[in-house]
Amino acid sequence: MKRLVILGSTGSIGVSTLDVVAQFPDKFQIVGLAAGSKDDVLEEQIRAFHPKVVALSSPDAAKRLRSRIDTTQVEVMDGEGGLCEVARFPECDLVISAIVGGAGLKPTLAALQAGRQVALANKEPMVMAGQLMQQEAQAHGVTIFPIDSEHSAIFQSMEGHRKVDIRRVVLTASGGPFWDWDAADLEHVTPEQALKHPNWTMGAKITIDSATLMNKGLEVIEARWLFDLPVAQIDVVIHRESIIHSLVEYCDGSVLSQLGHPDMRAPISYAMNYPERVPLHPPLLDLGKIGKLTFFPPNTEKFPCLQLAYDALTGEAGLPATLNAANEIAVHAFLKNQIAFLDIPKVIQETMAAYSPTPLSSIEDVLDVDQWARRTAEDIMKTCVLAV
Ligand SMILES: NC(=O)c1ccc[n+]([C@@H]2O[C@H](COP(=O)([O-])OP(=O)(O)OC[C@H]3O[C@@H](n4cnc5c(N)ncnc54)[C@H](OP(=O)(O)O)[C@@H]3O)[C@@H](O)[C@H]2O)c1
Structure with missing residues (x-):
């Protein structure tokens, strides 16, 4: 029986993972679940899979959840600290890392530092701090298994x-x-x-x-x-x-x-x-x-984001974290109709252009770059003409 923690259990990957678990009840046991703010979905998952610990990053959502379930059966934590506690829960063999965005960095890192095997869907932490994460995995003798289909x-x-x-x-x-x-x-x-x-x-x-x-x-x-x-x-x-x-x-x-x-x-x-x-x-x-499978070279003129990622990877060490943070901010704004689709690469490119290299030897350094890039992208977006 493999004991699993799922970080991001209420999302698309989290729900698909639980679907696989439900098909093989003799192979897997859910010991921990964590998510952002969907306390109603997490409540259903608790009732179906009986984890020992759960966490929501939103303290309000965690409070709502505690009022509806038997907290003698499952411990409900909150905030980033709560997510990290679930990630390092000791009676666990594999952590599924499926939070979206940079919010998954600290919990995924907590799992690696606690010596847990990690199956990684949450690609953004690898983009921000791939080298440091692999160093942590090696130092604690664990493997990061890919979930991304590619x-x-x-x-x-x-x-x-x-x-x-x-x-x-x-x-x-x-x-x-x-x-x-x-x-x-x-x-x-x-x-x-x-x-x-x-x-x-x-x-x-x-x-x-x-x-x-x-x-x-x-x-x-x-x-x-x-x-x-x-x-x-x-x-x-x-x-x-x-x-x-x-x-x-x-x-x-x-x-x-x-x-x-x-x-x-x-x-x-x-x-x-x-x-x-x-x-x-x-x-x-x-x-x-x-019948037919088709292939084309990517068009980076029409879709500049791919080229920006290559530029980040071949440039200064802080550029991938900068690219990731600016992208998260720009995508969020696009989804709220605050900027146009074509503003997304512009905001990222301008944020990357504003980056001046800083030492990048720890996760704290990466998080500093991440915070700076988010603030910078927000400022740059103020110059975007409201799109739609
Ligand atoms: N979906 C796919 O097919 C697929 C394929 C390959 C890779 N991936 C990668 O897998 C990751 C998850 O993708 P997804 O499509 O499953 O995303 P999603 O459906 O949006 O789910 C995101 C999950 O992250 C949680 N979350 C969001 N913000 C959080 C925060 N601040 N703290 C804690 N939890 C937070 C959400 O919780 P709430 O719902 O409670 O807010 C939800 O459980 C992404 O990095 C994505 O690139 C996804």
Whole structure:
């Protein structure tokens, strides 16, 4: 029986993880759950899975939850400290890190520092502080297993092979809903349009990131640190159907990949069960019926966020954290109709341009950059003409 903590249990990845757990009650036990402010959803999850500890980052939501459940059966904590307590809960074998954004950095780090194995969906902390996180993982003898479908595909395609034989990895990207649009039409994109992803159902922030191609940029940085590969060995290709989840090209020209219907339960389950596989009973992958898989080079003129991520990775050490923070602020503002879709890359680019390098040797240093970049992006946004 594997004992699990899920950070971000009320979100898209969290709910999919609980779906896998429910299918294999003899294999997994939920010992801890944590989320932001959805106390009603967390309450249902407590009643269904009986964790020992839970936390909500919102103290008000935690108070509401405490008033409705038996707190002798489950301890309810709150705030960032509460999330970190759940992350380092001792009777746990694997922490699923699935909070969205930089808010997941401290809890994920707490899990690593407590010596817990981590299955990582929450890519933003890896973008902000990938090197430091891997150092913590190594210092505490733990592995970070990828959940992101692209990184899971690379992880699976690397199994049984020597890293020195890798020529490059290629992350596939669906291209999002606006891949075929004329550049001029992107001016008028609304949040409702951007929230309609062609292939995946996900949380709001990653869906917008997919539409701007920032998600692929964040994944390039994530791959850099997850697999310890130089940026020159990380490429991206647009693959509209999201069937090939990424590829690894070896020095003899052989290319290995992992294919499957777009369903996050597959990479989640792989990370949870590694090195075993369990039957998830998806529909057969009928390539004869699918007929055609298409590929295109990414268009970084129309979608500059991907290039900004490459620039961040090849620039000063604080730039990935700057890029991530500015993106979070800009996406949040776009979702509230405060800036236009095309303002998102502008805000990020201007925030990155304003960054002056500071020493970056600890998580506190990273968090300082993060806070500075959030304030700077907010200031830059004041100059954006209200979009829609
Ligand atoms: N969805 C996918 O298919 C997918 C695929 C690959 C990678 N990922 C990555 O996985 C992460 C989660 O994505 P998602 O789509 O599951 O997002 P989501 O549906 O928006 O869920 C986000 C989760 O984070 C929690 N949360 C938000 N702010 C928080 C805070 N300040 N403190 C504590 N918890 C907080 C939310 O809690 P409340 O609901 O209570 O507010 C929710 O449980 C992201 O980093 C994303 O890039 C997602």
